[in-house]
Amino acid sequence: MKKEFRDLLREHGRDTLPNVLLVSAECAPLSKTGGLADVVGTLPKSLAKLGIDARVITPYHRCIKDKYADKVEHMFYFYAKLGWRQEYVGIEKLVLDGVTIYLVDNEQYFGDKIYRGGNPEGEQYSFFCRAVLDAIPNLGFDVDVVHCNDWHTAMIPMLARTQYRGAKQEQIKYLLTIHNIAFQGKFGFDFVQDMLDVDSRYYTPEFMELNGCADYLKAGCVFADRINTVSPSYASEIKMPYYAEGLEGILNARSAQLTGIINGIDKKVYNPHGDALLPARYDRGHLKGKAVCKAELQARMGLEQRADVPLFAMVTRMTEQKGFDLVACVLDDMMCREDMQFMLLGSGDERFENFMRSAEGRYKGRLCAYIGYSEELSHLVYAGSDFFLMPSRFEPCGLSQMIAMRYGSVPIVRETGGLRDTVTPYNRFTGEGNGFSFANFDAWEMRDTMRLAMDCYKNEEIMGGLITRAMQADFGFERSAMEYAKHYIWML
Known part of the structure; x- marks a missing residue:
């Protein structure tokens, strides 16, 4: 055990590290729609190296059954109260890469879609929160800390504190991680009453009301013992109205318990060597x-095979949040004026997809767009591109820039959230830096930064230094795990 852990434990009157249960709607490689799954799938393995027994509980989605059913062990079942109904809950267990994963089984709620949208999604994860709390005493795992992730699990601390008084669930400590504050889980009060029997006195701005709705993420922020986001800069940003989506009041009130911890990537999965x-x-x-x-x-994407031309790439959702409106604003100007290539892998808003299809026709051999997603192709894009563009309006952490740097694709980012915390902008006077950045959400500022990158590309020494420093950056989960471990101990 690390000495700093021993000292922290001594301060809290303990001699053993806490047992942690991570709760999430998705977990890689079992189920995945975004970066949340990668974090939940990787963090327990890194915590295990520190001596912490961290396990995961997640829905038993259809995609998991299709691939892992023969490796799953049935543990027990019970019926959970969901409003006036009694719903079946099966608890299954899967051990994968040394990590114990509990799976909450219910065919009605966890079928073909991980997220159903609207009230059906609210019902899915209201049920999941209730099932997790009711299952905890029977897992055969003495849980000290429950680590909740995003609004889908954010009601767990509130329910534990208000409906499980005197029980094991109330004594547990709760950490809530906000991966993206834009998604909060807002529903009508009648809906929440029907699902979870929440007392009407909690439907106030002091607890979970926001703009006339019951807000699951706000409830989690009120009742969790600690809150963290996935980068220090984002933790500061979400205390401001522009970024907070209405939660700046509670987050400022709880700023002493709010921190930012940079995510990491799995260095075994993303390893160019x-x-x-x-x-x-x-x-x-x-x-x-x-x-x-x-x-x-x-060759694969129909681009001219030229080593002398800079290749810019994006692996992204094509949305305004990801800054794709900036790309659409200046791409024609850049392609007409500059000797460059551009590659996109992703999907999103129809207008942006159509824009890229049209641009591909205009700049054949210099621009290509793969509308959709391919894991295999994404690795080749990271490895084969010279520059990786991420002009996000906001970015809680961002994993793509870390992966790109691991593969030697020099990032060009907007200075926000985790992008600010992970990319050091190139300084032409000192020669330092491992990427490029621009401060304002402005298309022309982004264009000028891309032109600076192209100037550097022409200088082999400068470009070589940028690639080397980008690849030297360590974004493994070890440092993130260390910070989470400290948070778990602080809460004891």
């Missing part, structure tokens, strides 16, 4: 393989 999905491997000391990957990406 051993990535089986690449046509050639490489590391920061031997970059010939990266040139092979660039040539393969160009």
Whole structure:
């Protein structure tokens, strides 16, 4: 056990590390729609290296049954009270890569879609919160800390404090991680009353009311013992009205319990030196393989095979939050004036998808758009691109820029949230930095930053230094796990 852990435990009158139960709507590699799944899937493995027994509880989605049913062990079942109804809850267990994962089974709520949207999604995860709380005493795992993630699990602390008084669930400590404050889980009071029997005295601005709705994320912020976001900058930003989506009041009131912890990436999965999905491997000391990957990406996507032209890439959702309106504003100007290539992998708003299809026709051989997603192709894009563009309006943490840097694709980012915390902008006077950044959400500022990057691309020494420093950055989960471990101990 690390000495700082021993000292912290001594302060709290304990000699053993806490047992942690991570609660999440998704968990990679079992179920995934975004970065939340990667975090929940990777964090327990890193915590285990620190001596913390961290387990996961997540819905038993259809996609998990299809792939892992033969590896799942049935533990027990019971019926949970959901309003006036009694709903079946099956608890299954799966051990994957040394991590114990509990699966909440109910065919009605966890079928083909992880997220159903609207009230059906609210019912899905109201049920999940109730099922998790009722299951905890029977897991055979003495839980000290429950680590909730986003609004889908944010009602757990409130229910534990208000409906399980005197029980084990009330004594547990609760950490709430906000991965994206834009998604809060807002529902009518009648709906919440029907689902979870929440006493009407809690339907006030002091507890869970926001703009005439019951807000699940706000309830979690009120009742959790600690709150964290996924980067220090985002933790500061969400205390301001522009970013907070109405929650600035409670987050400022609880600022002493609010911190930011940068996410990490799985360095085994994202490793250019051993990535089986690449046509050639490489590391920061031997970059010939990266040139092979660039040539393969160009050939596969119908781009002119030129080593001398900078290739910009994006792997993204095509939305305004990701800054795609900035891209749409300046892309024609850039493609007409500059000798460059542009590659997009992603999907999103129909207007942006149509814009990219049209642009692909206008700049054939220089621009390509893969509308959709391919895990294999994403690895090749990270490895084969020279620059990776992330002009987000806001970005709680961002994993793509970390993956890009791991593969030597130099990031160009807007200075917000985790992008600010992970990318050090290039300084032309000192030669320091591992990427490029621009401060304002402005298309022309982004264009000028891309032009600076192209100027650097022409200088082999400068570009080589940028690639080396980008690949040297350590974004493994070890540091994140250490910070989470401290938070768990602080809450005891």
